Amino acid sequence: MSADGTPGPGAEVATHCAYCALQCGTLLRPSGPGVELEPSPDFPVNRGGLCQKGWTAPALLTTPDRLRSPLVRGPGGELAPVGWDEALDLVVARLDRVRETYGPDGVGVFGGGGLTNEKAYALGKFARVALGTSQIDYNGRFCMSSAAAAGNAAFGLDRGLPFPVTDLGDADVVLLAGANPAETMPPLMRHLVHPRLIVIDPRRTRTAEQAALHLQPAPGTDLALALGLLHLAVTENLLDKEYLDTRTTGIDAAWQYALPWWPERVEQVTGVPVEDQRTAVRMLAEAGRRYLLTGRGVEQHSKGTDTTAAFINLALALGLPGRTGSGYGCLTGQGNGQGGREHGQKADQLPGYRMITDPAARAHVARVWGVDPASLPGPGRSAYELLDALGTPGGPRALLVFGSNPVVSAPNAAHIARRLAALDLLVVADLVPSETTELADVVLPVAQWAEEDGTTTSLEGRVLRRRAALTPPAGVRTDLEVLHGLAVRMGQPAHRFPVSPRTVFDELRRASSGGRADYAGISYERLDAGEALYWPCPDAPDGNHPGTPRLFLDRFAHADGRARLAPVEHRDAAETPDTHYPLHATTGRVLAHYQSGAQTRRVPELLAAAPGAHVEIHPGTAARFGLTEGALAEVTSARGSTVARVRLVPTLRTDTVFLPFHFPGAGRANLLTGPALDPVSGMPEFKVCAVRVAPWQEPQA
Numbered sequence: 215m216s217a218d219g220t221p222g223p224g225a226e227v228a229t230h231c232a233y234c235a236l237q238c239g240t241l242l243r244p245s246g247p248g249v250e251l252e253p254s255p256d257f258p259v260n261r262g263g264l265c266q267k268g269w270t271a272p273a274l275l276t277t278p279d280r281l282r283s284p285l286v287r288g289p290g291g292e293l294a295p296v297g298w299d300e301a302l303d304l305v306v307a308r309l310d311r312v313r314e315t316y317g318p319d320g321v322g323v324f325g326g327g328g329l330t331n332e333k334a335y336a337l338g339k340f341a342r343v344a345l346g347t348s349q350i351d352y353n354g355r356f357c358m359s360s361a362a363a364a365g366n367a368a369f370g371l372d373r374g375l376p377f378p379v380t381d382l383g384d385a386d387v388v389l390l391a392g393a394n395p396a397e398t399m400p401p402l403m404r405h406l407v408h409p410r411l412i413v414i415d416p417r418r419t420r421t422a423e424q425a426a427l428h429l430q431p432a433p434g435t436d437l438a439l440a441l442g443l444l445h446l447a448v449t450e451n452l453l454d455k456e457y458l459d460t461r462t463t464g465i466d467a468a469w470q471y472a473l474p475w476w477p478e479r480v481e482q483v484t485g486v487p488v489e490d491q492r493t494a495v496r497m498l499a500e501a502g503r504r505y506l507l508t509g510r511g512v513e514q515h516s517k518g519t520d521t522t523a524a525f526i527n528l529a530l531a532l533g534l535p536g537r538t539g540s541g542y543g544c545l546t547g548q549g550n551g552q553g554g555r556e557h558g559q560k561a562d563q564l565p566g567y568r569m570i571t572d573p574a575a576r577a578h579v580a581r582v583w584g585v586d587p588a589s590l591p592g593p594g595r596s597a598y599e600l601l602d603a604l605g606t607p608g609g610p611r612a613l614l615v616f617g618s619n620p621v622v623s624a625p626n627a628a629h630i631a632r633r634l635a636a637l638d639l640l641v642v643a644d645l646v647p648s649e650t651t652e653l654a655d656v657v658l659p660v661a662q663w664a665e666e667d668g669t670t671t672s673l674e675g676r677v678l679r680r681r682a683a684l685t686p687p688a689g690v691r692t693d694l695e696v697l698h699g700l701a702v703r704m705g706q707p708a709h710r711f712p713v714s715p716r717t718v719f720d721e722l723r724r725a726s727s728g729g730r731a732d733y734a735g736i737s738y739e740r741l742d743a744g745e746a747l748y749w750p751c752p753d754a755p756d757g758n759h760p761g762t763p764r765l766f767l768d769r770f771a772h773a774d775g776r777a778r779l780a781p782v783e784h785r786d787a788a789e790t791p792d793t794h795y796p797l798h799a800t801t802g803r804v805l806a807h808y809q810s811g812a813q814t815r816r817v818p819e820l821l822a823a824a825p826g827a828h829v830e831i832h833p834g835t836a837a838r839f840g841l842t843e844g845a846l847a848e849v850t851s852a853r854g855s856t857v858a859r860v861r862l863v864p865t866l867r868t869d870t871v872f873l874p875f876h877f878p879g880a881g882r883a884n885l886l887t888g889p890a891l892d893p894v895s896g897m898p899e900f901k902v903c904a905v906r907v908a909p910w911q912e913p914q915a
């Protein structure tokens with residue numbers, strides 16, 4: 215190690231992957247301007263495995279068009295390089311102008327679940343203290359919010375997996391509702407070799423191919439299916455009555471809603487045969503060790519919270535959660551999807567998973583921040599509502615984006631791109647050019663995963679150390695340095711926005727202390743000594759709280775210690791097929807690309823594996839609409855059209871098409887998706903809208 219903490223030549227650095235919430239362990243060895251990477255053989259989550267994205271992540275460090283200088287849009291409309299002082303002075307001068315005219319809420323902040331805990335924390339503090347704005351939210355709203363809302367309501371606490379990933383390996387049966395880990399978290403499949411899988415997905419995915427039972431509902435009908443499975447659990451006498459009596463409340467009300475969902479009616483609405491419904495409930499009820507996991511397929515709906523709650527009801531009715539060897543969990547998505555939702559970049563939250571409306575929480579956090587609790591703003595708009603309000607009367611006139619590419623990833627994307635373009639000022643901090651930096655007035659180039667220290671909290675609630683193997687390239691700053699530079703120019707004391715990740719983490723520990731997600735007992739020293747620490751890990755007198763790998767074994771986090779079944783009723787998606795738009799469209803991921811693709815579309819191997827937008831369609835449906843394999847199709851919803859190459863998939867439902875959302879321009883799946891939101895979580899309906907398909911016609915000149 216050198217004095218600044220960067221490793222010397224040849225040193226090996228243990229860290230974690232740049233991308234998803236599995237946070238596979240990797241070993242990096244500096245090599246030229248980049249790094250050589252291999253999987254860590256002893257990190258229990260990936261056990262020496264990585265997916266194609268993880269293996270190729272080093273390419274991102276040296277990608278030729280990496281951002282290496284701040285850019286400012288000149289009078290001619292072009293982005294041109296400027297020095298850091300000039301860029302930051304300009305941002306602050308223009309933010310001041312917006313704040314003078316429109317008040318503090320004239321400035322919005324949009325964060326990301328890929329940011330480390332330290333950055334997510336600093337961003338929330340920057341918004342509430344330096345800007346004084348309530349208008350902050352983040353892309354995790356598009357990802358985790360329905361599962362978080364349902365988990366908090368049911369268990370009193372939201373930690374994606376309340377048990378270590380490795381527990382799954384001993385299971386007999388695992389039900390995966392709307393998740394495709396064979397493509398989205400391939401090393402997770404190593405833990406799913408032994409259990410028999412039940413997969414609920416309208417597509418026969420690579421995950422479904424490995425399942426003992428595949429249920430193929432129409433998109434947007436999972437709530438009816440989950441109610442039907444609960445109905446069968448009751449009528450076939452499969453309830454765990456003792457567990458329901460001693461550990462839960464609410465089964466009677468939940469049953470009232472499940473009562474009308476007899477199997478034949480469920481088959482009619484979902485398309486899942488009665489026999490398969492019965493087999494699924496029996497498999498789950500009769501196995502010894504069993505888990506029910508949800509993914510975005512059931513959560514990203516305008517009824518995502520209720521749908522997740524209905525699956526949790528089923529898990530509770532069968533006695534899964536809070537037991538050794540069984541459980542319910544949601545598969546969190548982004549690299550720091552879990553920690554990103556705990557430290558205050560969400561519109562309604564303060565660090566430690568505290569609620570911003572709670573006077574005690576405000577007092578505690580204000581004390582740590584050294585400000586008056588009354589100066590902290592209240593809750594702001596949820597992500598889509600925030601983006602939708604940009605540049606409108608009463609909405610923010612300036613936006614700072616850290617760690618998201620909403621031009622590609624937000625629903626109703628053409629509309630959102632127009633809202634971004636209507637701003638007085640758009641500032642985007644990123645590593646690489648993205649479709650959102652293309653609209654920015656100021657672009658700030660920042661360091662990435664292998665160039666800075668920090669922590670992430672993985673999908674199992676374990677806090678992990680990201681370690682720098684390289685110093686950032688010349689001209690590039692860390693997000694913490696950017697926030698510091700802005701805050702100081704806005705008149706904040708320098709010590710309030712530290713640039714050292716360790717210092718930020720130590721403050722985060724204090725801010726989270728006593729909160730639901732309590733990190734007070736976790737330190738860089740303990741993590742660097744190799745301890746496996748899962749939150750909550752409060753301060754202990756000897757400084758050695760062991761953390762909490764498994765939650766709820768004795769009691770749930772509600773005051774009475776009981777989990778709550780939710781009274782939920784099925785309803786239709788915001789949009790259902792009709793004569794103009796006869797098909798369901800659903801969206802999701804492919805193995806080779808990550809999210810909006812801003813990062814992975816720059817990695818040659820990944821681009822070669824999946825070069826552009828495609829649409830999966832059943833051969834019979836394709837024939838009906840004049841489409842053939844490899845041809846370009848125009849997919850049209852009430853919002854607009856997407857152009858994508860046809861891929862014939864005989865195992866797909868005939869009423870459904872699927873598009874990945876990783877591609878830009880005219881291939882954006884989000885040109886189709888709509889503005890409907892879940893009323894509780896604010897989650898958009900990414901997973902279903904109504905479309906028609908036709909051969910693509912070259913536009914007439």
Ligand SMILES: Nc1nc2c(c(=O)[nH]1)N[C@H]1C(S)=C(S)[C@@H](COP(=O)(O)OP(=O)(O)OC[C@H]3O[C@@H](n4cnc5c(=O)[nH]c(N)nc54)[C@H](O)[C@@H]3O)O[C@H]1N2
Nearest residue numbers: 392393394398433434509510511547548802803805808809
């Ligand atoms: N390769 C890759 N891996 C990733 C990511 C990535 O972008 N690329 N992103 C990471 C992130 S942030 C996340 S959130 C996770 C997401 O991980 P997953 O939830 O596994 O991913 P998705 O592909 O969005 O959705 C899962 C499945 O839901 C199905 N589905 C669609 N509509 C419905 C429906 O109405 N009901 C049901 N039951 N299923 C439906 C889709 O067919 C799809 O196979 O992946 C993480 N890992």
Ligand SMILES: Nc1nc2c(c(=O)[nH]1)N[C@H]1C(S)=C(S)[C@@H](COP(=O)(O)OP(=O)(O)OC[C@H]3O[C@@H](n4cnc5c(=O)[nH]c(N)nc54)[C@H](O)[C@@H]3O)O[C@H]1N2
Nearest residue numbers: 353356357616617618619623643648801809810812875900
């Ligand atoms: N149709 C459809 N749309 C979806 C989904 C879907 O299933 N279907 N899924 C939704 C989900 S689950 C998610 S999570 C979102 C994700 O969508 P986005 O929020 O767009 O996520 P990314 O593409 O990961 O964008 C991250 C951006 O931040 C940059 N970045 C990475 N690390 C850092 C960092 O440390 N600092 C800074 N400043 N920048 C960084 C990257 O280069 C990239 O440009 O998409 C949502 N959109």
Ligand code: SF4
Nearest residue numbers: 231234237238265268
């Ligand atoms: S599964 Fe996720 S964490 Fe593991 S290598 Fe792939 S992208 Fe990285």
Ligand SMILES: [Mo]
Nearest residue numbers: 356357547548
């Ligand atoms: Mo996500």
